[in-house]
Amino acid sequence: MTTTTVLCTDGSEPALRALAAGLALLRPAERTVVVTVIDGVDEMDVTGTGFAGGVMSPEEFDEQRRQQQVEAGQILDQTATALGVDDAEQRVLDGDPGSAICALASELDATALVMGSRGRGGIKRALLGSVSDYVVRNAPCTVMVTRADATT
Numbered sequence: 001m002t003t004t005t006v007l008c009t010d011g012s013e014p015a016l017r018a019l020a021a022g023l024a025l026l027r028p029a030e031r032t033v034v035v036t037v038i039d040g041v042d043e044m045d046v047t048g049t050g051f052a053g054g055v056m057s058p059e060e061f062d063e064q065r066r067q068q069q070v071e072a073g074q075i076l077d078q079t080a081t082a083l084g085v086d087d088a089e090q091r092v093l094d095g096d097p098g099s100a101i102c103a104l105a106s107e108l109d110a111t112a113l114v115m116g117s118r119g120r121g122g123i124k125r126a127l128l129g130s131v132s133d134y135v136v137r138n139a140p141c142t143v144m145v146t147r148a149d150a151t152t
Contacts, residue, residue: 008114022114
C-alpha cells in the first residue's frame with residue numbers, strides 16, 4: 001500500500017511552520033501532495049441577481065480566476081521548496097476548504113493529512129467555524145493538526 005501524505009497550506013508563515021512541525025513527526029511518505037484552496041468566485045458577480053446587474057464583466061471574472069490560480073501555484077511552489085518536498089504533487093482546490101480537502105483525501109486514499117491551526121478560542125471557532133475542526137471530524141484518514149508555535 002502506497003502511503004500518501006497531504007499537506008494543506010494557505011501560504012502563510014504560520015501554516016508553513018505548522019506543516020514543518022507536523023512533517024517532523026511523520027515518517028516519510030511515498031507520495032506527498034501539497035494543497036491549497038482558493039475561494040470560489042461568485043458567478044453572480046457577472047450575471048447579477050434580480051434587478052441588480054453584475055458588478056464585473058466576463059473578462060474581469062476570467063482574469064480574477066486566472067490570477068487566483070497563479071497565486072495558488074506560487075503558494076504551492078514556495079511551500080514545497082521551504083519544506084524540502086520539491087518532488088511533491090501540487091493541487092489547487094476550489095470552494096469550501098474543509099469539504100474540498102476531505103474529498104481530495106478520499107480521492108487520493110490518503111494516509112494522513114497535515115494542517116495548521118490558527119488557535120481560535122472556543123467562541124470564535126463556534127461563530128466562525130474551523131477548517132481543521134471540520135477536517136478532523138470528516139476526513140477519511142488520520143489528521144495531524146499542528147500549531148505554528150509547535151517545537152520540532
